[in-house]
Amino acid sequence: LSVNNAMTADFLRSAYGGESMAHMRYLIWGDVAEKEGLPNIGKLFKAISYAEWAHAKNHFRELSEQKGDFTVAAGAVFGNTKTVENLQGAINGELHEINQMYPVYLETARFQKERGAEKSFHWALEAEKIHAKLFQEAQDAAKSGQDYQINSVHVCPFCGHTILNEAPDKCPICGAPKDKYKSF
């Protein structure tokens, strides 16, 4: 749990900032969805907020030895209106992480041989791919005036893997067993 390279440390801090802000806005947008009469989309937001907590926690832990105050530059999506629009913001944020941010951070961690950061970025990237799909499905439902037709959402507390209706026997990203998943 120690980072030797300044660029990887910067990217971990930036990713921590981005994940912390995503965690927060999904909590807020989850409340909006509930008030709009879309409890399952609310549940999806809360579950994915928890997955972003797992990502933030992992990045923060890799920075355990880099103590002190820093100014963090991180991407965030703003806007707080109707759920269909909030979901578009969520999709845009996830796609930026999937297509731009995490691939570059991951490549840098590999290039600088930062194994802990590499794992933390890899886990987040894999989970974000699922988040983008789930938010897209939820938006398709909301656009046709319906709630998202799901029973439950299950999230791996170690890597943020997110899956509908039932947890797998073993997390496909980090290998954690089924009974560790948190259910929403």
Add this chain to the structure above:
Amino acid sequence: LSVNNAMTADFLRSAYGGESMAHMRYLIWGDVAEKEGLPNIGKLFKAISYAEWAHAKNHFRELSEQKGDFTVAAGAVFGNTKTVENLQGAINGELHEINQMYPVYLETARFQKERGAEKSFHWALEAEKIHAKLFQEAQDAAKSGQDYQINSVHVCPFCGHTILNEAPDKCPICGAPKDKYKSF
């Protein structure tokens, strides 16, 4: 709920980033305190994390109309070790907000006649003053090898007002009634 001035909007985004990261690190440090056998300090971290959620939510709501992707620059404290040291990080972060960040943001909102942002910054500033004191008391206890001697912590979900042992009849910062407080 609409901001007309770019500087106030920038400061709201920065404050949202800072509060989101504070919310997150207090969750993480709360888990550390619990594992260290300091459940009341863990409880304090979780309660104050909830207060930072209230601040982030208020700032985010003021930015409802400023939709889109932004790069946010925001202050954050890093380091993840023993609770005595984590509490020092928490105190440093709160004192920066109390002595530097929120006074300047508040002055700017007044100068630019942004009434919504003024209220959001004012509420956060008043709550942070209490947070710094509580973290200092908790650290004094931890330094002498003890847990913080408290029963419960109560937080106003509107302004983040934080108080030990019992909620007041009326929130001294925002006026919310006692039954709205969230208890930890």
